Each structure stands twice: as C-alpha cells, then as structure tokens.
Amino acid sequence: MSRAILPVLAALFALPAGAMIWKGQDFAQIFQAVAGPTDLLEGCTDVPEAVSLAEELRDRALRIERYMQALDQRKADLDAAEATLRTRLGELQASKGAIKASRNGSTEAVRTDIDRLIALYDQMKPAEAAAILTNLPSDFAAEILMRVQPEAGARIIAAVEPRQAALLTAQMGARSVRKP
Structure with missing residues (x-):
C-alpha cells in the first residue's frame, strides 16, 4: 500500500x-520570501x-547595496578610461x-642630396676638388x-x-674605425 502512495504524491506535486510551466509563470516569484523587512519584526518587537539583529541586517543590506553601486560606478569609470586609452x-x-614616414622621407632626401654632391665631386678635376675640400671642415671633407x-x-x-692630405687621411681612418 505504501508503494501506491508514492505515485499519487508525485502527481500531486x-x-x-506542470500547470505553472504551462501558464509560463516565473518560479522565482513563487519561491521569494513574502515577508518584507518590516514584517520580520511583527510580534518580535x-x-x-x-530588533538589533533586524537593524544590523538592514544596515548590512544597505552597505552592500551602496558597495555594489560603487562597484558599478567604478566599472563604468574603468570602461570609459579604457575607451579613452584605446582612442x-x-x-x-x-x-x-x-x-616614421616623415623621417624616412627626409632621410631619403638627405641621401639623394649627398649622392648628388658625391657625383659632383666625382666629375670635378682633382685640383679644383682639392682646392674646395681644403676649405671645408676636415670631417666633412673626409x-x-x-x-x-x-x-x-x-x-x-x-x-x-701633404699636411692637409695627412689630416684628411687620418680623419678617413678614424671614421672607418668608428663605423660598425
């Protein structure tokens, strides 16, 4: 007989x-506590x-709510700061x-100017080039x-x-040693 009761109890529950699922009701509302904070103290005042425990619980709930709001605000602030940083x-x-593009362009322009200058000295007569180079700074001439x-x-x-040639040759040698 006790085995016959189990299916009946299962059907009752x-x-x-099943009816609530069929109607689409929210289970959370049903299982929520129906007593509000003021109702908790009814008959216990x-x-x-x-009373002290109820007040402490209310204060804790308020602190937790404020803390959660502060966390939400911090999260929003962090999201805004992250967006600003990404921008x-x-x-x-x-x-x-x-x-970098500007630097590459200016470096290329300098290289082009130097190549032109070198081509110019390559085309000059040695005596004319020597006269000009002796008047230039020795590191530039080298x-x-x-x-x-x-x-x-x-x-x-x-x-x-000869004295100037020795100086230029020394500058050229020193430049070769410094160059990696």
Whole structure:
C-alpha cells in the first residue's frame, strides 16, 4: 500500500508545477520570501536581540547595496578610461607612423642630396676638388673623400698639400674605425 502512495504524491506535486510551466509563470516569484523587512519584526518587537539583529541586517543590506553601486560606478569609470586609452593609443600609433614616414622621407632626401654632391665631386678635376675640400671642415671633407670613386679620391688627395692630405687621411681612418 505504501508503494501506491508514492505515485499519487508525485502527481500531486507535479501537477501544480506542470500547470505553472504551462501558464509560463516565473518560479522565482513563487519561491521569494513574502515577508518584507518590516514584517520580520511583527510580534518580535519586544525582543531586543531580534530588533538589533533586524537593524544590523538592514544596515548590512544597505552597505552592500551602496558597495555594489560603487562597484558599478567604478566599472563604468574603468570602461570609459579604457575607451579613452584605446582612442589615445590609436592616435599615438598613427602619429608614430606619420613621424616614421616623415623621417624616412627626409632621410631619403638627405641621401639623394649627398649622392648628388658625391657625383659632383666625382666629375670635378682633382685640383679644383682639392682646392674646395681644403676649405671645408676636415670631417666633412673626409666624408666626401670616403664616398667618391676610389680613383677620383686618390687624385684629389694627391692634389691636396701633404699636411692637409695627412689630416684628411687620418680623419678617413678614424671614421672607418668608428663605423660598425
């Protein structure tokens, strides 16, 4: 007989649950506590411990609510700061790319100018090139001599006075040693 009761009890509990599912009701509302905070103390106001506990629980709930609001605000602030940082990072990367392109363009222009200058000295007569190089700063003159064609460089150095030629040769040697 006890085995016959189990299916009946299961049906008694399953039928209301099935009806609620059929109607689409929210189970959370049904299982929620129906007593509000003020109702908790009903009939217990003469017990100081119960009143104290209820007040402490209410205070804790308020603190937790404020803390959660503060966390939500911090999260919103962090999201805004992250968006600002991402925007700024994009701007900086674009700026870096523009600077790099500008630097590459100016470096290329300088190289083109130097190549033209070297070609000019390659085409000059050695005596004329030597006269000009002796009036230039020695490190600049040595740089030019290092870049001209070796034959033209040899003829220019031969046309320079020996003291100046020794100085230019020393500058060229020092530049070669410094160069990695």
